[in-house]
Amino acid sequence: MALDPVASAADISKSVTRLLDIVMPAFDALPFDSDPTDFAASLDRWGGA
Amino acid sequence: MKLNELDLASASDALAKGQVSSMDLTNALLMKAASSRTNAFLRIDHELARARAREMDVERASGLYRGPLHGIPMAHKDMFHRVGVESSYGAALRLPLPSEDATVLRRLDEAGTVSIGVLNMSAFAVGPTGHNISKGHCRNPWGLDRITGGSSSGSAAAVAERASFASLGSDTAGSIRLPAAMCGVTGLKPTYGRVSRRGAMAFAFSLDAVGPIARTAKDCAMLMDAIAGADPADPTCSPRAGSQYVKSIADWSRGLRVGVPQNFFCEGLQPGVSNALKQSLEQLASMGCEIVPIQVPDLAIEDAATAVVIACEGLVQHQRWMREQPEAYGAQLRIRLERGAVIPAPVYLGALRQRARSLEQMMDAVFTKVDVLHCPVTPMTAPTLDSTDMDRGANVDDIVGSLTRFTRPWNYLGLPALAVPIGVDEHALPIGMQLIGRPFSEEVLLRVGHAYQSETSWHLQTPPPA
Numbered sequence: 001m002a003l004d005p006v007a008s009a010a011d012i013s014k015s016v017t018r019l020l021d022i023v024m025p026a027f028d029a030l031p032f033d034s035d036p037t038d039f040a041a042s043l044d045r046w047g048g049a
Numbered sequence: 050m051k052l053n054e055l056d057l058a059s060a061s062d063a064l065a066k067g068q069v070s071s072m073d074l075t076n077a078l079l080m081k082a083a084s085s086r087t088n089a090f091l092r093i094d095h096e097l098a099r100a101r102a103r104e105m106d107v108e109r110a111s112g113l114y115r116g117p118l119h120g121i122p123m124a125h126k127d128m129f130h131r132v133g134v135e136s137s138y139g140a141a142l143r144l145p146l147p148s149e150d151a152t153v154l155r156r157l158d159e160a161g162t163v164s165i166g167v168l169n170m171s172a173f174a175v176g177p178t179g180h181n182i183s184k185g186h187c188r189n190p191w192g193l194d195r196i197t198g199g200s201s202s203g204s205a206a207a208v209a210e211r212a213s214f215a216s217l218g219s220d221t222a223g224s225i226r227l228p229a230a231m232c233g234v235t236g237l238k239p240t241y242g243r244v245s246r247r248g249a250m251a252f253a254f255s256l257d258a259v260g261p262i263a264r265t266a267k268d269c270a271m272l273m274d275a276i277a278g279a280d281p282a283d284p285t286c287s288p289r290a291g292s293q294y295v296k297s298i299a300d301w302s303r304g305l306r307v308g309v310p311q312n313f314f315c316e317g318l319q320p321g322v323s324n325a326l327k328q329s330l331e332q333l334a335s336m337g338c339e340i341v342p343i344q345v346p347d348l349a350i351e352d353a354a355t356a357v358v359i360a361c362e363g364l365v366q367h368q369r370w371m372r373e374q375p376e377a378y379g380a381q382l383r384i385r386l387e388r389g390a391v392i393p394a395p396v397y398l399g400a401l402r403q404r405a406r407s408l409e410q411m412m413d414a415v416f417t418k419v420d421v422l423h424c425p426v427t428p429m430t431a432p433t434l435d436s437t438d439m440d441r442g443a444n445v446d447d448i449v450g451s452l453t454r455f456t457r458p459w460n461y462l463g464l465p466a467l468a469v470p471i472g473v474d475e476h477a478l479p480i481g482m483q484l485i486g487r488p489f490s491e492e493v494l495l496r497v498g499h500a501y502q503s504e505t506s507w508h509l510q511t512p513p514p515a
Contacts, residue, residue, distance in 0.1 A: 010117075012388055016392055019357055022352075023353045039255075040241070043287075043408065045239060046487060047490070048489075
């Protein structure tokens with residue numbers, strides 16, 4: 001990106017690391033075949049006919 | 050009562066009975082918009098609106114009737130494309146003029162509405178407060194030193210100060226529900242894919258939803274009747290046909306199960322918010338609802354995953370414009386978008402893969418036991434503009450996190466959510482409840498909202514005069 005970041009690299013790294021610490025255990029436990037594109041179908045299933 | 054003070058349904062009835070014309074209603078709103086104290090309007094189209102109103106009146110007089118929105122004037126968030134007309138996205142960005150109308154605007158055109166102008170918003174629909182450094186901050190009509198909530202700031206402010214009968218907004222993490230609650234009006238975030246986004250500015254395309262803000266649930270239903278349903282031009286739009294929302298909201302039945310979270314959504318509430326929520330539950334119980342205490346799944350993962358999706362998809366939308374027109378981007382925007390550049394692709398894909406599992410967990414834990422979940426929109430009423438100005442040093446994570454923590458999980462889960470006014474705090478600032486339902490159950494939420502508003506008067510309260 002051409003712009004210098006507003007936040008410092010350390011601040012960006014800290015906030016992203018915090019997010020990763022929360023999500024990674026759950027993501028690592030996802031079934032191997034879970035598909036990032038199947039959410040709409042899932043909504044449709046739970047929404048009934 | 051002045052004509053601009055009618056709600057949408059009453060204005061429609063008055064038109065149908067020949068008591069008023071579209072021109073009468075349009076002139077009333079134009080006059081109110083021109084004297085707006087909230088900076089809700091970015092542009093007012095006096096002559097175009099009058100020409101359209103005249104056309105709608107002629108059509109009606111000749112026997113052509115388009116439906117209950119025929120001749121109803123309104124204005125929308127400035128992010129829906131109109132052929133040959135600049136959409137500012139609430140920012141000082143130079144963009145090519147659109148070559149097609151947004152599907153939602155085209156559908157409202159076909160329904161006979163009259164556009165009176167375009168409305169303020171957080172720049173690029175990023176920001177839950179309504180601050181806007183290039184267009185001027187939008188101000189809450191209930192307290193001009195207070196935020197409206199964002200990002201559909203102008204939509205809620207204009208409806209609240211009776212300068213628009215209804216308005217389209219968009220909601221990626223709470224952007225319809227937050228301003229609706231803080232401005233004392235009603236707002237619906239539909240199920241992901243329920244309303245076409247073709248021709249609407251995108252923020253985070255996995256989360257964005259277009260929906261109505263209006264005075265009442267019935268008014269929201271009237272807009273949903275016009276805009277919801279499949280759109281071949283938007284591949285993310287569900288192929289399901291839209292429901293008959295107005296018809297279905299009258300079908301109130303006792304015994305609806307309303308879930309009340311015993312965790313997460315009851316934490317950190319201002320006392321006034323807590324009291325209003327309690328009273329709204331008592332009201333729902335008196336109407337025959339079964340109130341069911343319920344444990345909601347922990348939402349920490351969903352909350353963080355939402356932040357991942359917003360950062361990554363937001364940067365996809367903005368990286369070229371940030372490079373070519375950096376002056377259009379304030380500090381708050383850049384801080385939020387820059388994170389997307391350092392989040393690894395597998396993490397972003399993980400956030401998308403997790404969604405179906407999170408939805409399944411929420412459905413199993415909550416929506417197999419209740420029909421509707423009841424919770425706050427925000428833990429607090431509208432704070433001041435000064436205390437929440439993220440371009441002047443207010444902490445972005447603190448502000449965004451505190452305002453959106455009850456709204457953004459529902460974007461991640463794709464579920465419909467309705468904000469309904471339920472009271473005011475000790476400063477006479479509005480408080481809203483949030484009703485969440487199963488996928489594509491907007492008519493159930495609107496039915497509960499309509500029944501509640503048939504028994505209460507919070508939606509009738511008007512902001513203090515100047």
